Amino acid sequence: MKNPSFEKLKNIHWRAVFGFALAIFILLSAAFVYTVYSQIKTFSVAQHEKQRAQFQFNVKATGTLSDSVFQTTINVPEVQKLLATAHNGDENAKAEVREALYRLMQPLYETLQFSNVQQLHFHTTDNHSFLRMHRPNLYGDDLSDFRFSVKYVNENLEPFHGFEEGRIFNGYRHVYPMFYQGAHVGSVEISNSLISFKEGYEQIARDSVDFVMLRDVVEAFVFESEQSNYDDYLLSPDLVIQNIFNRVESEQTWLSDAERNTVLEASAKRSKLQQAVAAGNKYFDILFVDGRLYSLRLDPLYGSLNTRVVGFVVSVSTFEYLTQALPALLIQLGIFFIISLVFAFLLAKQRVYTKQMRRLAQRDGLTNLYNRRYFSECVKRVLVNKLSARGNRKSAETNNKRYCFIMFDVDHFKKVNDTFGHDIGDAVLVKLAEILKSVLREGDLYCRWGGEEFMALIEADLAMGEEIAERLRVAIPAGFADSDMPAVTCSFGVVAMHKFDQLEPALNLVDKMLYKAKAEGRNTTRIASV
Ligand SMILES: Nc1nc2c(ncn2[C@@H]2O[C@H](COP(=O)(O)OP(=O)(O)OP(=O)(O)O)[C@@H](O)[C@H]2O)c(=O)[nH]1
Known part of the structure; x- marks a missing residue:
């Protein structure tokens, strides 16, 4: 005697069951992956926003520090008088003042360097470089056409704080007008090195951060002799990075350089990223590289009094918690598969049953003719x-x-x-x-x-x-x-x-x-x- 339930299983189209189960599984998994992805994205975007806000606060704090350095040690009668002498004197007088000013500022500049101040730069009232403490032999060049912050300060006689490209380096600059007995005699810039911002950002955000510049901006504005300070940047042929960053060992430990470079290389292949770089737009992406999840974010850096994009802040983060949650997610997908299979099987059984019922209702059991x-x-x-x-x-x-x-x-x-x-x-x-x-x-x-x-x-x-x-x-x-x-x-x-x-x-x-x-x-x- 044949086992009737076994007979019923024989009537099931197993290929159709598996096909249907697979379709349900793919649908469920797609919805699941999309939900997880959306959640990660929302979380990550919020995280980046928070980090950027904290970073902006950091930038402001360094501005406050520069303000107090300016007020207490630079905007003092001795310096004001020296600048007035240079302002009113001939080339010889200017040369003497430059030397005296360099000697006077040297101890201060050395101290400031410990606080990550990289540029201490004096300018004339007509926007020419007067003394760069970091390149004392490079002076006299006209800054009017690209150092809009200097021009702005000398024209409006009020301080400027913000990011700007330069003839040597780029950074967050603090420029102040200088007066002697009420007369405008020049300006001075106290700028922090981008390295300090990188380190600060990485500490706050637990990201890997790079400040990168658009290649054409660097080629147009940086002194020929200083162009070698910039290297290609893995993310895009349109971007370069100050090689000083490569020489400084990063303090962060959560993302190795090799890992970060892999993420940059993977991202470089995305045409959307290249389009964002070309257009100077914000960019955010989540990448799955070598079994780990990363987020990559590009924020435009506006230079020249915020008139145009000159570079980007590039940050790369990992999602440790997700890597750890991966086994649980895979188990969930496995459960989805089993559910799909059971569902498809029950449906197929139901179909066979319905077919049999219809047959019984329509046909004569002995001859199989219609009843x-x-x-x-x-x-x-x-x-x-x-x-x-x-x-x-x-x-x-x-x-x-x-x-x-x-x-x-x-x-x-x-x-x-x-x-x-x-x-x-x-x-x-x-x-x-x-x-x-x-x-x-x-x-x-x-x-x-x-x-x-x-x-x-x-x-x-x-x-x-x-x-x-x-x-x-x-x-x-x-x-x-x-x-x-x-x-x-x-x-x-x-x-x-x-x-x-x-x-x-x-x-x-x-x-x-x-x-x-x-x-x-x-x-x-x-x-x-x-
Ligand atoms: N084996 C079998 N017999 C059936 C079935 N359905 C009806 N019969 C039999 O068919 C016979 C019909 O008999 P009758 O109606 O007297 O007709 P008959 O013997 O064919 O005689 P005539 O129709 O007058 O030639 C009955 O004995 C029924 O039991 C069935 O499914 N299987």
Whole structure:
């Protein structure tokens, strides 16, 4: 005996189940990954915003420090007087003042360097470099065309704080006007090195941070002799970085240089990033490199009194917590897969069950022919369609198509059962169904009407209906000839329908015709029309 539940499993299309499970899994996973990604992105963007705000605070704090250095040690009568002498004197006087000022400022500059002040730079009132403490031999050049902060201070006679490109370095600058006895005699810049900002930023943000410049800005404004201070930057051919950054060992430990470089190289391949660099736009991205997640952010650096982008602050962060959470996420995906599989399996089982139920409702269990109920439904549907197609004219003669019912019944079937047993009787009915199938056409409707009775609806006029019934009548005993079963004959009734709304009368009449065939000797056909 076959195990029925195993039989049911055999009916399941396993490839379809796996395909469907995979589709559900992909859908669920995509939604899940998208949710995780959105959360990471939101979190990361917020984190970066916070870091940038803290960094801006840092920049402001160094401005305050520069203010106090300026007020306490530079904007003093001795320096003011020296600048006034240079302002009013000839080249010789200027040279003498420059030397004296250099000597005077030297101890202060050395001390300031410990506080990461890189530039202490005096300018004349007409925006020429007067003394660079970091390059004392480089002076006299006109700064008007690119050091807009110096020009601004000398024109407006008020301090300036902000980022600006320069002829040697770039950085956050603090420029102050200088006066002697109320007269404007020049200006001075106290600027912190970008290294201090890098270190500060990295401490605050636990990021790796680079201050990078646009190559064309550096090529246009930095002294030829100072251009070697800049190296290519991995992220984009349009960017360069002061090589001083490479010489200073970074203090941060959470992201190695090699790792950061890998992230930069991976990001460099993204055309969106290159577009952002070219357009001077903000950029944010999340990358999965070598099994770890990173975020990369570019913030434009505005120079020249905030009029244009001259570079970017590039920060790279890792997501440690996500790397740690990865196994849990993978387990979750695994659970999704199992759920998808179970769901697809249950659905497939349900489909098989529904199919079986439909089959049971429509077919006869022994012969697998349609049962009487389903046959009647189909007949009604066919006739209703014909009726509506004909505009309710109810006439079967309006086109040449007519329908015939053929009903037949096994002669003396009781005897077969009584003589050979019920199982053989069953086998005879199955064989009859086979013969019926082989004689009738695909489009014909037929069923086991009940017991040993069969019914067919065929598209034919009465003559054709009779011919088909006769064909069947002859085919039946012939079909049994080469089987072990007892040969049987059948009696036939045939009724042609002239009107499609005459279903009940037609069925009654075909039953009568069959009875007539039985009464008039069996193994014969009797015909009529309604
Ligand atoms: N084996 C089997 N017999 C069935 C089935 N359905 C009905 N029968 C039998 O078919 C026989 C029908 O007998 P009757 O209605 O007397 O008709 P008959 O013996 O064929 O005689 P006529 O129709 O007058 O030629 C009965 O014995 C039923 O039990 C079935 O599914 N399997």
